[in-house]
Amino acid sequence: MTAGEGAAEKSEPIPVDTTSEGKYVYCVIRLDRSREFGEIGIGGGARVYTVNHNDLAAVVSDTPIVIYDPTRENVLAHEFVNETVMREFTLIPMSFGTVFRSEKDVIALLKSTYQAFTDVLEKMQDKIEFGLKILWDRDKVVAAIERDNDEIRRLKDEITRNAASSTYFARMQLGRLVEAAMEDASNRYVADVHEQLKDVSVASRSNKVIGDRMILNAAFLVDRRAEKQFDDKVKAISRQYEDLLNFKYTGPWPPYNFVNIKLKLEKAT
């Protein structure tokens, strides 16, 4: 994540109802008493506190009833609260932008989903998530392939030597071979990274890659006790591949990619 906030132009959220005040919900934790997390909430530092029901607590801040755009500023505020809560608690993150009309409605959520929240909190106890994106440098990978792949090197030498007479077909063939070798390489790198991280993580999930330079966009669920091992391993792998691949390693995050509770919510009009 980039923290630089610059002089970003503020976009006003879409007002839905300006007469009443709602609760923005960040996450759900296990806690049987109320708790304050400071003035770090969305919309310019609103006070963040808990709404409790039995041993569950929703971490909320007061908000007008609005629709928040997922701008960097807003998303960072949402994430910052969850990061702060995460230092002490296992949490179930709520989707960005979830606003309830009243404390009563938040309690209704905790009540109606009590069992599911409790089960998932149990499962996610002391688990954290790390994000790992791998980008490759096409030119360097192609150079490595040309160096290591005999067939490709031969063909390329031949084309270079007989520049004038080398056929369109030979060039086409070279292109195809390089393309196939690159796909092979990509699969091999990704499989190797997964293999090396298997023993230091609990689970992993691959998301769709972004752009044409990314070959891996994954999330790893890691036990807090194994955080150091996971960290060391990622660093070792990124050193192993430092000439070819660029590792973007983020976290710890709440288990965004590993919690999927279908909440029965409807639009509050």
Place this chain on the structure above:
Amino acid sequence: MGLLTNILLAPFLGPIWGTKWTLDKVDRAVREELTDDTPIKEDLMALQLQLETGEIDDAEYVRREKEIMQRFRDVREWREKLGMPTSGGPVRVAESDETE
């Protein structure tokens, strides 16, 4: 005058009818495109990546983020018009029976 009007309008009437007919046929595809925010999310993630890798600067990011936010708003508006669920905004626990 009547004839002239017909001649003047004829080329316009043609395409308009044609367009309407096509719109009816592709209505489903258009609806899907107007109400799907997946490509917008992907564009936003790609934009973040460009900022992280230094391909664009902060000012450029802010400018393009604004466009993307407008696209999110447009999709939301269409979804609301068409009575489809939207993410974010005020919600409450659905008053459905405990069937699960």
